[in-house]
Amino acid sequence: MRRSFLLLGAAALALFPLVGGAFYLQLLGKIMLMAIFAMSLDLLVGFTGLVSLGHAAFFGIGAYALYLLSPEYDAADFWVSAPIAVGAAALAALAIGVLVLRTSGVYFIMATLAFAQMFFYFATGSKLLGGSDGVSINVRPDPTVLGWTPFDLGNRMQFYYAALAAMLATYLLLRMVLRSLFGHAIQGIRASEQRMRALGYPVFRYKLAAFAIAGALAGLAGYLSAAQYGSVNPEFFGWQMSGTVLMMLILGGIGTLYGPILGAFALTLVQELFGELTKHWLLPMGVFIILAVLLLPQGIGGLALAWRKPQPEPVDD
C-alpha cells in the first residue's frame, strides 16, 4: 500500500515536466531539495531521538563549499566539488557532534542552535564569504566526464530531474541505513539510551555517526540549492532555515522517511499560498504552526498512521 503510493508519487514527479511550466519546475525542484534536507534531519529527530535546531549549519556549509570551489568565471567540476562539499559538511558535523552530543535534551537543542548561529555570524562577518549580502556562483557546476556531459544543471528541466534523482537516492540510501544493524541500533537509542548502553552498544559513537550522516546529506541539499539559484547568503545558516525544516518534519510526521517529503511539499506550498495572499504571510504561517501543534500532534502522516508508540514523558535533566 505504502510502496504503491510512493511509486505513484515518484512517477507523478517524473512525468510532471510534461505538463508543468517553468515556474513550477523551479518550485518543485526547490521542494525536492528541501525534502532531502528534511529527510536528513529526520534521521536525527525521528530515528535517533536528537532534536537539532541547528541543522542549517551543514546545509550552509554545503552551499558555501560550492562557492569556494567555483572559479569566478568558470564552472566547478561537479564530480570533484560535490563530494568535497558533502565531505566538508560531514567533517563539520563530526566536529560539532563531538561537542553537542555530550549534552542531551534541551541542552542539545540550544547547543545545536548556537553552533549554527556561530556559522551564521561567521558568514555575515567574513569578507571571503561575501558578508551579509552573500555571494553568487556565476557558472553552474559542470558534470562533464571525458567529454561527455550526462546532465546540465543550468537547464531548468535537467536540474529538476537531477533534484528528483538526488531525492530518490537519498530516500533509498536512508532506507538502507535504517534497515541495517546500525539503523536498528540508533532506533534502539531513541527508544531507550540506557538499555542500549546496558547492552554494550557504544551509544556515543552511534549517535555521532548518525549526526555525521545527517550532516553530509544536509550538505548535499545545500550544495544543490546553491547550484539551483546560483547564490548563497548567510540565511542558509539561519535559524529560520533550521526552524522551517523542523516544521516540515513535524508537519509530515516524524519517524518516517516519506513524512519529511510530504512535509516539504505541504509547507512550501502553504508558504507559496500565503505569500500570494499577503505580504505578511508569516502571520497566518505562525497561526498555522501553532494550530498544527495544538490540534495535529502527529503530523499529516500521523492522520493516516497510528502513532508507532506513545511519546515518553519529558524527563527533566
Added chain:
Amino acid sequence: MSDSVLFFLIQVLNGVQQGLLLFLLASGLTLIFGIMGIINLAHGSFYMMGAYLAFSLTELTGNLWLAILLGIPASVAVGLVLELLLFARLYRRDHLYQVLLTYGLILIMEELRSLLVGDDVHGVAKPKFLDFSIPLTDTLSYPAYRLMMSGVCLVVALAMALVIRRTRLGMTIRAGAANREMVSVLGIDIGLVYRVVFALGVALAAFAGMIAAPVASVYPGMGNQILIISFVVVVIGGIGSIKGAFLGSLLIGLADTFGQVYAPQISGMTVYMLMAAVLLWRPAGLFGRA
C-alpha cells in the same frame, strides 16, 4: 591612571552592563525551563515587545519612565494571556512541540510588530537628566545612562534572589522545580505558580527591552539575536540555575565586549567558542545538575 588602563576599565563596565542586561532575559528563560520544563524560543520576542512598547509609549507620553511604568503591567498581561492560551497546554508535551509552538509565536509577534509599528528602525530618547557622559579624562568618558542601566539590573537581580530565597512564593517556586507532583499533593495550585513564573519571565524580558531601547535602538528581528545569546548563557550556566545564569551572563557580556574590542575579526564568534569550551569541560553547564 593611563588612558589604556582606563579604556580597559571602560570595556569592563560595558561588558558588565551587557551581561547584566542579558541576565534579565536568561534568568526568565532558565526559570521557565527549570520550573515549567518549557523551552521558550519566543523569549527574545518579549524583549522586542518591550523595546517597541518603550518606543510607542514614549512617543505617546513623551517620557521613558512613564512608558516603562505602563509597559510593565502590559507585559505581565501579555504573559498571563499567553500562558493561559498556549503555554499551559505545553507542559506535558515533548520538547519538539514546544520548540515548534514557540517558533510559530515568534513569526506571529514579528508580523504583528510589522503591522502595528512598521519595519523601520527607531531610536528612543534617553531621559534628559541622564543624557550626559561622565568625563574620565580629556578624551574618555562614560555615559550616565549605561551606568544607570547596570544599577537597575543589579537591583532587579538582587530582588529576584531575595524573592526566590526568602519568600513563600520563592519557596514554592523552588519546590515546584524540584518536584511538581509533591507540591500539588500539598495543596498548592502549581498551575498558578507556573502562571506567575511565566508572567514574571515575560515582564523581565520586556523590561530588558525597555531599558535597552535608548542605547540599542529598536529594530525588526532584534529579539532573535539576544535570544540565541541568552541560550548560550543558559547552556553555560546550567539550566534552572539562577546563579549560573548570573555568572554566565557576566561571562558572555565580557567575552563579547572584549571580543569586539580586541579581536574584531572573530568578534561574532567569541561567545560560541566560550560555549564550546564549557561544553567540553562541563556538559551540563557550570551550575547544572548533570
